[in-house]
Amino acid sequence: MTRRREKAAQPVGTRRAAREFVFRVLFEADRGEMPLQAVFTRAEGIMREGDDTFPQLGPDALAFAGQLVGGLEKSRDEIDDLLHRTIRGWTFDQMAQTDLNVLRLATYELLYTPEAHPPVIESAVRIARKFGGDDSGRFVNGVLAGLSRNLRADEGASGEPVVSEPGPDPRHED
Numbered sequence: 001m002t003r004r005r006e007k008a009a010q011p012v013g014t015r016r017a018a019r020e021f022v023f024r025v026l027f028e029a030d031r032g033e034m035p036l037q038a039v040f041t042r043a044e045g046i047m048r049e050g051d052d053t054f055p056q057l058g059p060d061a062l063a064f065a066g067q068l069v070g071g072l073e074k075s076r077d078e079i080d081d082l083l084h085r086t087i088r089g090w091t092f093d094q095m096a097q098t099d100l101n102v103l104r105l106a107t108y109e110l111l112y113t114p115e116a117h118p119p120v121i122e123s124a125v126r127i128a129r130k131f132g133g134d135d136s137g138r139f140v141n142g143v144l145a146g147l148s149r150n151l152r153a154d155e156g157a158s159g160e161p162v163v164s165e166p167g168p169d170p171r172h173e174d
Contacts, residue, residue: 015119015123017056017061018057018061018062018065019127020127021043021057021061022068022069022105023102023131024043025054025065025069026101026104027097027098027131028043030097030101036069036072037070040065040069044062068105071108072104072108076104079111080104083104086143086147087143096132096133098128098131098136099132099139102124102127102128102136105124106120106121106123107147110144110147110148117144121144121148124140124141125137125140125141128140128141
């Protein structure tokens, strides 16, 4: 007798699901040139109605997603500035929108949350692989790994991260 495998349920109350939710909101806001908070509010409503366009989130994951959206809204200029200085050989116009938004979300977490870097990077790579192109996961991993190293190496006496010179273009690393 063989066991029939059920399709695995999408994570509901996890930080990974919250990150995916926020990534989709960020992507939609950028594509539609709409305010991030307005898209988040709309997406939350769609999710609560049971639409599967956005991952279903439990209360804790939804609160975490809301914190990420609020932080991204406040820190977008600093995040983009840091990414401009970190990514060599590519402009934002040349990058896939998927990769850029995954990097924005993960960079916010690396800079402004107490979350450990490895799970943030792992989640970002998973989102990039799921929604991006063939090289998206590798590219995102390279950028974030370098950024994480720089942040750890240059953490100032105040405990605030200070980013050093950016490394090589991660798309060309072996």
